[in-house]
Every structure is written in structure tokens, then in C-alpha cells.
Amino acid sequence: MDVDSPAARWEQRTEIPLFVASLVFTAAYATRVLAVNLSSGWRGLCLASMLALWLVFAVDYLVRWRLGGQRFLRFVTTHLLHTLVVVLPLLRPLRIVPLYDVVQRRQGDPRLSLYARVIAYASLSTLLLGFSGALAAYQQERGAPGATMRTFGDAVWWAASTLSTVGYGDVTPVTTLGRVIATGMMACGLGLLGAVTGSFSSWLMQTFSREGDREGPPGR
Amino acid sequence: MDVDSPAARWEQRTEIPLFVASLVFTAAYATRVLAVNLSSGWRGLCLASMLALWLVFAVDYLVRWRLGGQRFLRFVTTHLLHTLVVVLPLLRPLRIVPLYDVVQRRQGDPRLSLYARVIAYASLSTLLLGFSGALAAYQQERGAPGATMRTFGDAVWWAASTLSTVGYGDVTPVTTLGRVIATGMMACGLGLLGAVTGSFSSWLMQTFSREGDREGPPGR
Amino acid sequence: MDVDSPAARWEQRTEIPLFVASLVFTAAYATRVLAVNLSSGWRGLCLASMLALWLVFAVDYLVRWRLGGQRFLRFVTTHLLHTLVVVLPLLRPLRIVPLYDVVQRRQGDPRLSLYARVIAYASLSTLLLGFSGALAAYQQERGAPGATMRTFGDAVWWAASTLSTVGYGDVTPVTTLGRVIATGMMACGLGLLGAVTGSFSSWLMQTFSREGDREGPPGR
Amino acid sequence: MDVDSPAARWEQRTEIPLFVASLVFTAAYATRVLAVNLSSGWRGLCLASMLALWLVFAVDYLVRWRLGGQRFLRFVTTHLLHTLVVVLPLLRPLRIVPLYDVVQRRQGDPRLSLYARVIAYASLSTLLLGFSGALAAYQQERGAPGATMRTFGDAVWWAASTLSTVGYGDVTPVTTLGRVIATGMMACGLGLLGAVTGSFSSWLMQTFSREGDREGPPGR
Numbered sequence: 028m029d030v031d032s033p034a035a036r037w038e039q040r041t042e043i044p045l046f047v048a049s050l051v052f053t054a055a056y057a058t059r060v061l062a063v064n065l066s067s068g069w070r071g072l073c074l075a076s077m078l079a080l081w082l083v084f085a086v087d088y089l090v091r092w093r094l095g096g097q098r099f100l101r102f103v104t105t106h107l108l109h110t111l112v113v114v115l116p117l118l119r120p121l122r123i124v125p126l127y128d129v130v131q132r133r134q135g136d137p138r139l140s141l142y143a144r145v146i147a148y149a150s151l152s153t154l155l156l157g158f159s160g161a162l163a164a165y166q167q168e169r170g171a172p173g174a175t176m177r178t179f180g181d182a183v184w185w186a187a188s189t190l191s192t193v194g195y196g197d198v199t200p201v202t203t204l205g206r207v208i209a210t211g212m213m214a215c216g217l218g219l220l221g222a223v224t225g226s227f228s229s230w231l232m233q234t235f236s237r238e239g240d241r242e243g244p245p246g247r
Numbered sequence: 248m249d250v251d252s253p254a255a256r257w258e259q260r261t262e263i264p265l266f267v268a269s270l271v272f273t274a275a276y277a278t279r280v281l282a283v284n285l286s287s288g289w290r291g292l293c294l295a296s297m298l299a300l301w302l303v304f305a306v307d308y309l310v311r312w313r314l315g316g317q318r319f320l321r322f323v324t325t326h327l328l329h330t331l332v333v334v335l336p337l338l339r340p341l342r343i344v345p346l347y348d349v350v351q352r353r354q355g356d357p358r359l360s361l362y363a364r365v366i367a368y369a370s371l372s373t374l375l376l377g378f379s380g381a382l383a384a385y386q387q388e389r390g391a392p393g394a395t396m397r398t399f400g401d402a403v404w405w406a407a408s409t410l411s412t413v414g415y416g417d418v419t420p421v422t423t424l425g426r427v428i429a430t431g432m433m434a435c436g437l438g439l440l441g442a443v444t445g446s447f448s449s450w451l452m453q454t455f456s457r458e459g460d461r462e463g464p465p466g467r
Numbered sequence: 468m469d470v471d472s473p474a475a476r477w478e479q480r481t482e483i484p485l486f487v488a489s490l491v492f493t494a495a496y497a498t499r500v501l502a503v504n505l506s507s508g509w510r511g512l513c514l515a516s517m518l519a520l521w522l523v524f525a526v527d528y529l530v531r532w533r534l535g536g537q538r539f540l541r542f543v544t545t546h547l548l549h550t551l552v553v554v555l556p557l558l559r560p561l562r563i564v565p566l567y568d569v570v571q572r573r574q575g576d577p578r579l580s581l582y583a584r585v586i587a588y589a590s591l592s593t594l595l596l597g598f599s600g601a602l603a604a605y606q607q608e609r610g611a612p613g614a615t616m617r618t619f620g621d622a623v624w625w626a627a628s629t630l631s632t633v634g635y636g637d638v639t640p641v642t643t644l645g646r647v648i649a650t651g652m653m654a655c656g657l658g659l660l661g662a663v664t665g666s667f668s669s670w671l672m673q674t675f676s677r678e679g680d681r682e683g684p685p686g687r
Numbered sequence: 688m689d690v691d692s693p694a695a696r697w698e699q700r701t702e703i704p705l706f707v708a709s710l711v712f713t714a715a716y717a718t719r720v721l722a723v724n725l726s727s728g729w730r731g732l733c734l735a736s737m738l739a740l741w742l743v744f745a746v747d748y749l750v751r752w753r754l755g756g757q758r759f760l761r762f763v764t765t766h767l768l769h770t771l772v773v774v775l776p777l778l779r780p781l782r783i784v785p786l787y788d789v790v791q792r793r794q795g796d797p798r799l800s801l802y803a804r805v806i807a808y809a810s811l812s813t814l815l816l817g818f819s820g821a822l823a824a825y826q827q828e829r830g831a832p833g834a835t836m837r838t839f840g841d842a843v844w845w846a847a848s849t850l851s852t853v854g855y856g857d858v859t860p861v862t863t864l865g866r867v868i869a870t871g872m873m874a875c876g877l878g879l880l881g882a883v884t885g886s887f888s889s890w891l892m893q894t895f896s897r898e899g900d901r902e903g904p905p906g907r
Contacts, residue, residue: 193854194413414633433631634853653851
């Protein structure tokens with residue numbers, strides 16, 4: 028992609044506002060789920076803002092597609108992450124990486140190393156995925172008969188034990204939709220975790236082999 | 248393998264019909280397992296078509312062996328996946344990749360990238376393995392005393408938590424055959440999941456390092 | 468290591484008898500654990516043969532050390548697997564790989580590919596580790612108050628769910644020694660499983676990328 | 688980093704005493720947690736020595752920062768492990784690797800191979816993390832209503848099943864702080880375990896491919 032193309036300029040200008048919008052979306056969703064004593068007026072406001080933000084995300088997606096000049100199906104397959112975050116706006120903060128790039132290009136800071144960036148990105152994504160997943164599962168499970176996920180704390184604990192594939196089983200979803208969300212978290216989480224693990228392992232190997240080189244000469 | 252050899256031509260001509268046949272096989276098996284109120288006539292038809300399809304798969308396997316011109320034992324070791332899907336026809340849709348190749352060669356579409364193909368193949372295989380495994384385990388567990396897998400939904404949930412190695416343990420097989428199926432799913436599933444995780448991790452690393460290169464020059 | 472050195476010749480001559488001895492050792496242990504109605508005479512014979520075989524393994528270890536001409540501590544660190552199977556003879560069949568090499572060199576068969584060998588070796592090792600671990604854990608757990616591992620079938624099921632890191636938790640060791648064995652299995656098993664997963668993933672990537680090359684030219 | 692720089696000399700001189708101090712810190716913490724019948728005087732002494740050692744660690748961190756001549760934020764990001772062990776001194780023995788380097792440089796021993804060092808380092812770290820985590824979780828869980836972690840043995844067993852991601856679920860933390868510690872262990876443990884698994888897998892591949900080379904020539 029050319030840096031001065033319309034698509035790149037659109038990305039540069041919209042990335043930060045859209046990221047803020049996605050945080051607002053997550054906050055509105057969390058408010059709806061967690062603030063059970065909220066008056067119905069505020070709850071409606073949360074829902075309305077979520078719908079409005081979703082529209083904004085969809086428009087951004089369509090504009091990018093038109094600017095990119097690709098066929099729609101090809102655009103979808105080459106921008107899988109982007110497509111996913113339009114369908115499930117809760118995952119939108121996963122787009123923190125292009126944001127980082129945009130911010131960083133303006134400031135000219137030194138970049139982190141490749142491993143550090145992958146680890147930072149995947150860790151942040153895992154955290155976000157866990158939070159959103161815990162929210163969504165809690166909304167389904169709350170009040171279900173026989174549910175073991177009784178508080179939001181239980182939901183977060185369940186999300187941690189699921190994303191790390193530990194899976195104690197002391198807290199598990201019992202509703203159908205809760206289990207669908209859990210399956211999605213297993214699928215996404217495994218990929219992200221694999222990225223963290225793989226990068227950490229590669230970084231450790233690199234560090235050790237560099238240390239070996241550094242130590243080598245003085246020993247001669 | 249030469250593209251114009253008899254073996255390659257046989258593969259080209261039979262791959263699509265055989266894939267359809269494997270889907271019919273899975274559907275017949277699913278009907279036998281899930282449609283409990285089916286009349287015995289229909290149940291017998293399902294069983295008969297499964298046996299007939301199995302024969303077709305076995306004949307295809309033998310024809311390929313003869314066309315390949317290898318010793319039988321060597322053919323078995325070099326075509327492990329093919330051998331597995333003949334023994335367990337439920338896994339036959341795993342041969343979706345050669346199908347993709349055949350279809351794609353006829354149409355001349357641009358190929359997906361290596362990572363995308365590995366991820367797509369392993370994800371599809373995992374999905375199929377989970378569905379077939381859930382069916383087979385449900386057939387064994389249904390009605391067993393003390394079983395925790397009471398509905399097909401439970402079986403699918405169990406399959407998801409097994410293939411992702413999360414293993415909550417809220418639903419577990421209690422019969423011997425159910426546990427044998429579960430062990431097979433653990434073995435196959437881990438390999439496929441490792442492929443998804445490894446490819447995703449490699450793709451993420453590649454994407455980040457390419458982004459690093461792309462961003463580099465304008466910053467100078 | 469030179470192929471004609473005394474150490475290599477010792478290895479060539481002793482590898483097959485020692486492997487048979489290790490299978491006898493495992494069989495004797497399994498008999499002691501599983502055949503509960505055995506007369507005390509036969510049980511004593513099993514124990515005696517286990518002790519005798521252990522002595523043979525220890526002598527083989529010491530002879531190899533002397534023939535190798537290394538300091539003892541260095542020999543231990545460079546032959547970790549060998550040291551492990553002397554301390555825990557149940558794991559001795561893990562030395563199936565040098566056996567394969569010895570047999571194969573005599574016959575001159577074509578070798579399997581690197582991935583196939585790693586997968587075959589790690590799968591066999593995992594199977595053996597699971598069987599030995601299930602035996603040892605079952606011996607500890609059998610009859611313990613509150614034990615969930617009541618039959619040997621339970622023990623094998625537990626071993627499978629432990630080695631695959633699924634960990635349902637429907638069957639778990641409750642005795643201290645049973646938990647020590649379980650921890651050892653987790654540690655060893657994870658390494659072996661990592662090898663299987665990694666090799667399979669690499670093989671899949673290689674297969675796909677080779678297929679890509681093969682398909683390429685005819686498409687031009 | 689230059690080997691003769693003030694920072695390097697400071698590291699060489701302080702690494703061994705600081706490692707001993709970290710072991711004393713862990714011992715003092717273990718004493719406070721496990722020795723329940725200790726008089727309050729001894730308990731106070733343990734706490735006092737822990738605080739004093741923490742101060743020592745903090746001073747060492749600041750001295751290294753000043754000697755390194757970097758901005759503080761940059762120092763923090765490039766010395767993440769160091770920062771972590773200052774915040775959580777229980778993890779300080781993780782710095783066993785620089786210690787190994789210092790000791791080894793003085794003695795001029797032959798170095799272990801890269802894989803062996805990564806495996807040794809990650810295994811030791813995992814062991815330590817498990818012990819510290821079991822201690823910390825046990826301190827939280829002990830006496831909590833409905834706790835399944837009743838003895839320190841239970842806590843160690845829980846730590847093993849958590850770090851290996853097996854997660855049986857027969858012993859799980861129920862308090863909020865216990866779950867926070869567990870989540871930290873999952874995160875750290877997965878990285879370390881990934882390193883062990885990855886290195887072991889790489890070493891196995893290397894060993895097999897070297898064996899293949901070694902065997903090759905005589906076969907001609």
C-alpha cells in the first residue's frame with residue numbers, strides 16, 4: 028500500500044477517532060451489562076450509542092473498501108481482522124496496532140523490537156478479548172438456572188482460565204449462547220496465546236544466543 | 248508426481264464425486280445418531296448407504312495404489328491421511344485440500360497465501376473432527392448410566408473444550424468406547440490446533456515485520 | 468562419535484537385547500500391578516527379575532561411560548535421556564530410536580523423513596509414558612480413600628487427559644506419590660507433545676508449500 | 688553493553704550477593720507462610736528482613752539505571768525482567784541466568800548448548816514460579832470458606848496443574864487475591880512453558896537431523 032494513497036490518508040485520519048469510538052462502545056456495553064440498577068433511560072442511551080457507533084464502523088469499512096479499489100470479496104479476505112471487528116464491534120480495540128503505528132509515525136519515537144511488539148499486541152488483545160468475553164458470557168449466564176458464573180468476578184476468572192487453556196471447570200457456562208461465546212474465545216484466544224508464547228520463546232532463544240556471542244570474545 | 252500420470256488423472260476425476268460421497272456418509276451417520284424417532288426402514292437405508300460408500304472409498308484407495316505403482320506398505324506410509332480416511336470414513340472430508348486444488352486448477356483463481364491455506368485447512372478439519380467426534384461420542388454416551396453428556400449440544404460443547412485442550416470437565420465421557428473416541432480426538436486435535444496456532448503466530452510475525460519495513464523508508 | 472569406536476560397537480551389540488530387557492521389565496511391573504490374584508511366588512519372581520534387569524541397565528550405563536572416556540558429570544549431562552532411563556527403568560523403551568537406527572543400518576532400508584521420525588518417536592514415547600505412568604499412578608491410588616481412579620481403565624483415561632493437557636479432572640490422583648508421578652508426566656509429556664505438535668505443524672507447512680510449487684508450473 | 692563499563696562491573700560484583708539475598712527473601716516468606724506456630728517475634732523478624740531486602744533490591748535497580756545512562760522509561764522497557772523482580776521480589780531468583788554467566792566466566796567452564804541453557808533456565812524459573820505462587824496462593828486461600836486448597840501440598844499440586852495448563856480443577860482458588868495470583872501464574876507460566884516446549888522440540892529436531900547426517904556416510 029502506498030503511504031500517500033487515499034486509503035492510507037483515510038486510515039491516518041480516522042484511526043484515532045475510531046479507536047476512541049471503540050472504547051466508548053465497549054464502555055457502553057459494559058455499563059448495560061454491569062450497572063443493573065440503571066434507569067431504563069440511561070440503558071436506552073447506551074443501546075442507542077452502541078447502534079450509532081456500529082453504523083460509524085460500518086461506514087468506515089465501506090469507505091476503506093471503495094478507496095482500496097479491490098473487489099469486495101477480495102477486500103474481505105485480505106482484511107479479515109477488519110471484517111471481524113465490524114461484525115463484532117466489541118473486538119474493535121484489537122485494532123490498537125495500526126493506531127500505535129499512526130501515533131508513532133507522528134512522533135518519530137524509536138520503535139519497539141519485533142518480538143516486543145508482537146507480545147505487546149497479543150497481550151493487549153488477549154486482555155481485551157477476555158474482558159469482552161467475560162462481559163458477554165456474564166450477560167448470558169446471569170440468572171440462568173444452575174449457573175456457576177454468579178458474579179462478574181466469576182466471569183473474569185472463567186475467561187482467564189479459558190484463554191490460558193487451563194480450564195479448571197469450577198466456573199463454566201451452561202446456556203447455549205454462553206457456550207457459543209466460550210467456543211469463540213477458545214478459538215481466538217488460542218491463536219493470540221500461541222503468538223505470545225511463540226514470540227516469547229523466540230525472544231528468549233535470541234537473547235540467549237546473543238548473550239553467548241557477547242560473552243564469547245572476552246573468554247578467549 | 249507427474250501431472251499427466253494415470254494416478255493424477257484419476258485423482259482429478261474422482262476427487263469431487265468422492266468428496267460429495269463423504270459428505271453424504273457424514274449426513275447418513277448424523278441421521279442415524281440424531282434422528283431417534285426414525286422408522287427402522289430409514290435407519291436401515293442409512294446404514295446400507297454408509298456401507299456402500301465405504302466400499303467405494305476402499306475401491307478408490309486400491310485403484311490409487313495400483314496406479315501409483317508403489318509397494319503396498321510404502322503406499323500406506325506415504326499416504327497416511329488417505330489410509331486414515333479409508334479406515335475412518337467420518338474423517339474423509341479432511342481431504343478438502345486436494346479438492347480445493349482440483350477446483351482451483353480448473354478455474355485459475357489466485358491462490359491464497361501459504362499461511363491462509365494452512366489456517367483454513369486446519370480450521371475446517373478441526374470443525375469437522377469436532378462434529379464427527381461429537382456425533383460418535385454422543386452415540387456411545389447417550390443413555391449410559393451416570394453420563395454427563397445428555398444432549399447433542401452437550402456433546403458439541405465437550406468436543407470444543409476437548410479440541411482446544413481447555414477440558415473443563417463439566418461434560419466428560421464415561422463409557423469405554425466414548426473415552427477411546429475422546430483420546431483419538433485429543434491426539435488428532437492437538438496436531439491440527441498446533442498447525443493453526445503455529446501458522447497464525449508465523450503470519451502475525453510476518454505481518455509485523457513487513458509493516459516494519461513498509462513504515463521504515465518514510466521515516467528516514 | 469566414531470562409528471567404529473568401542474562405544475559405538477558396544478551400542479550396536481547391546482541395543483537390541485537391552486530393549487527386549489526393558490520390555491520384560493515393563494511387563495513384569497505391569498504383572499505385579501495388574502494381576503492382583505497372583506500367588507506371592509510369582510510376585511516375588513516379578514520383583515526379582517525387575518531388580519536383576521535394573522542391575523543390567525546400570526552395568527550397561529557404567530560400561531558406556533568408561534568406553535566414552537568422558538568425566539562422569541560430563542557424561543551425565545550429555546546423555547540425559549540415558550541417565551533418566553537408568554534411574555527410572557520404566558522409561559527405558561524410550562530408547563527405541565537408537566534401536567531403530569541399529570536395526571535399520573543392518574537392513575539398509577530407506578529412512579523415513581525427519582518429520583515422520585520425530586512424530587513416530589514422540590508418539591511412541593508418549594504412548595509408553597502414558598502406559599507406565601498409568602500403571603505407576605494406579606498402583607499408588609488403588610485403595611486410597613476418596614480415590615477417583617478405581618480401575619486401570621480410569622488410570623489410562625486419566626493419563627490420556629493429562630498428557631494432552633486437557634485435564635478434565637473427573638479422575639485425579641489424591642495420594643502424594645500419585646501426584647508426584649502426575650507432575651512428572653506433565654513435565655515429560657509436555658515436551659514430547661510439543662515435539663509432535665511442532666513437527667506436524669512444520670510438516671503441514673512444508674507439504675502445503677511443496678504442493679504450491681508443484682501446482683505452479685503447469686498453471687503457467 | 689561493554690564488558691568493562693561501570694554497569695557491567697556493578698553487575699559482576701553484585702549478582703551473587705543479590706541472588707543469595709533473593710533466596711533469603713523467599714525463605715523468609717516461606718517461613719512466614721508455612722511455620723504457623725512461629726512466635727510473633729520471629730514472624731516480625733521475617734517481615735523486617737523481607738522489607739530490608741526489598742530496599743536492597745530497589746537500590747540495586749536505581750544504581751543500575753544511573754550507571755546505564757538511559758532515560759528511566761527506556762531503562763524500564765529494556766529491562767522488563769529486572770523491573771518485574773523489583774516489584775515482585777519473590778520472582779527475583781529468576782535472575783539465575785546472569786548469575787550463571789558470572790560464575791561461569793570466572794571459572795571458564797565449557798558452556799552448555801543454547802537449547803540446554805534455555806531449557807535449564809525455563810525449567811528452573813518454572814519450578815521457582817510454582818513454589819512462590821503456591822506459597823502466595825496458599826497464604827490467601829488458607830482458611831477461606833469453601834476453599835479446596837487446604838494444605839501446602841494441595842497448593843503445590845494446584846500450581847503444577849496450573850503451570851502445565853492441565854487444570855484438573857480438583858483444587859482451585861476461591862478468594863479474589865488467590866485468583867489474581869493464579870492468573871499471573873497462568874500468564875508467566877505459559878511463556879516459560881512455551882520456551883521449554885519450543886526448545887525441547889527444536890533440540891529433538893536438531894538431534895534427529897544430526898543423527899541422520901552421521902548415519903548417512905557409512906551407508907553409502
